Amino acid sequence: MASKKPCRYGGNCYRKNPQHLRDYSHPNDSPESDEEANNPKRKRANDVIDSEENETKKTKGVDSPKDNDPEEASESPNESSCDAKAEEETDSDQMDNDIPSPDNVKDNIKQKYLMEMPEDFYQFWEFCKEQNKSQPENAMYSFLGWKLVGPYDILAGKHKGISRNKNGRRPNYLLHYRYYYDPPEFMTVIRGDDKTQFHIGYFRDVPSEMPVFVAVNQAADSCNIVPRGENIFGAVKNIIDETLKAKSTDQEKKKKMEHFQSKLVNFAQTKGICLALQSPSMKQRNKKVVCKSFHGAGIVVPVDQNEVGYRPVPETPADLKKMLKKVVDSKTEKERDKNMDPIQELVTLVQFANDECDYGEGLELGIDLFSYGGDVLHPIVEHLLPLAYQLLGRFEYKEIIELHLRHRSHKVNNELEL
Secondary structure (H helix, E strand, O other), X not given: OOOOEEOOOHHHOOOOOHHHHHHEEOHHHOOOOHHHHOOHHHHHHHHHHHHHHHXXXXXXXXXXXXXXXXXXXXXXXXXXXXXXXXXXXXXXXXXXXXXXXXXXXXXXXXXXXXXXXXXXXXXXXXXXXXHOOOOHHHOOHHHHOOEEOOOHHHHOOOOOOOOOOOXXXXXXXXOOOOOOOOOOOEEEXXXXXXXXXXXXXXXXXXXXXXXXEEEEEEOOOOOOOEEEEOOHHHHHHHHHHHHHHOOOOOHHHHHHHHHHHHHHXXXXXXXXXXXXXXXXXXXXXXXXXXXXXXXXXXXXXXXXXXXXXXXXXXXXXXXXXXXXXXXXXXXXXXXXXXXXXHHHHHHHHHHHHHHOOOOHHHXXXXXXXXXXXXXHHHHHHHHHHHHHHHHXXXXXXXXXXXXXXXXXXXXXXXXXXX
């Protein structure tokens, strides 16, 4: 029998569809050479990847998306597939939910969301309680249509007594109000209307550090994450300022907004809270951004004095979007494989970058593919982002992105809905 043609991407190939495996050979099909096996850089990279795959399978109890046929992934873009995934979630997926919740509310939120909330988060709750004592979460609903959600649901006690949600599983707070385009760095705390899927959230570069700003996204329209202030007070004020200027704003609601705005500014001033659209700390953060990324909020990774830590994806954003469009719009598996070749080359370059500790390239490419969207791209995102977060020591984000990709949906996800 004739031997198979070697795959041009060798051990870096992520493709698992049967036709590709029948047509091409890979290093794992036969024992690798001694030279390759003893290559320290290759061994280190493979150890990290093997460790990641083993950990994922052990802790999640399921095969990762990259072990599945990409054709199968592309054939299930509808919402019913996301609901099916949710129903099939194993008990091992939610082991942490069996741990008793801490009595201290701050510890409780950290346990459920893996991150600490900044002081302004709690101060804004106290401010809203002054406006609506019985339902602080609805303090802005009558004139803006906004509700405090996410970790604010813990302060409101909405999580109490809920053992199973409408999907028949225990609530997972890492998915609670996590919209389609929300990267792990973004945590929703205010929801708007479901039509545009307008929502406001904290954005932080590193999970162990405090947020760098508060931003907005309209998930029904785009992946754009737009900073609106250093903290939630500043973001709400600046968005209200824009709304008041709009000619379409209802006059009665406008009066309510102005009244609320006045109280918000007074409260913030007494607490010394910055309300600027661009604070000094945000400007300092902008200097650390290594690339804007598709969502526009930028990414920050550590780069040492020798400029080790980041190298750019060698394609312009416009060209990369054209490549991804071809892949997502492909009609057949053969066409998709052909259109995927340039993307696979970029994935291979990321492997080389990881070998040389330029972990930022994998984060950039992964975030760009995630932000572009499309089920067919999920296996590549799952291949790139968890590893990038692991190499950067951002393990909380690794857990979030793996979970999000398994349950990603264009619907608004309320984990506490019965």
